[in-house]
Amino acid sequence: MPWEGEEPNGRGWTRREWAKLAIATGAVGSVIALGGTVSGQLLPPPARFDGDLREEIYYTKWPTEAWWNGRQGHAVEVSDFQEWQGATGVWRGLFLHGQWVPGTGFPVLVIRVPYDAPEFQVLTDLAPPKGFSFYFDDPVRQIRMVTVVDRCTHLCCNPGWHVITDTKPYRDYRVPSPTYSVYGQDPIFCICHGSQYDPLLLTTNVHPRSGVRYVGATHVHGPTQRALPVVPLRVDGTVLVGGMSDPRWYEYC
Secondary structure, eight states: OOOTTOOOOTTSOOHHHHHHHHHHHHHHHHHHHTTOOSSSSOOOOOSOOOEEEEEEEEEOOOSSOOTTGGGTTSBOBGGGOOTTOEEEEEEEEEEETTEEOTTOSEEEEEEEEOTTOTTOEEEOOOOOOTTOBSSEEETTTTEEEEEEESSOTTTOOOOBSSOOOSSOOOOOOSSOOHHHHTTOOOOEEOTTTOOEEEEEEEEEEEOTTTOOEEEEEEEEESSOOSOEEBOOEEEETTEEEEOOSOGGGTOOO
């Protein structure tokens, strides 16, 4: 059954269709850039890739109007965000001639949550990579940033952060969501099937395929059954840099 309010927008596309188009476009771009073909069989990649893999997080463009779209291709800086603002980005993307190769890297959501919010919790005994934290705090400017992988742990659709306005998420949360109940903000919302995740509640879950334990934003509404993995963070100057805890955290699509 379609979600309430999922009517086509002014161009005759639903927001879900726009999201799928963005994924498909990125995949095609990466295939072409790396020497493949989109008509069937992939060709071997070039013997030498004259580019680099970047740990910094860079903005990517949302398919409909969003405040960060004009920053596409620029590094994400903590000073860019107002409280409760979020944006899509890419982490560990491949760059060729200084330009991101679309479809490469990990898609992520970067969110600024309230600094020192009493509801914020990290329930884990796991440790982030050396020099990183499961979230980033700037005590001078009182900024707190949380970054998660932008692929739903249900069926790998791409959830959004306050970009869906024609479909309202359900409020019958499986556990209380302080992001909504205290601050009146919608949690991370996957429009495709309705899963929601709270960026104020970081917890430990177990990956169902590998059995590895990981830290993620708690799922507060199904159908997903587990948290959305976080990307550990540090800052280089003011630019957000991601850290790899264990690649098995993110290998579920």
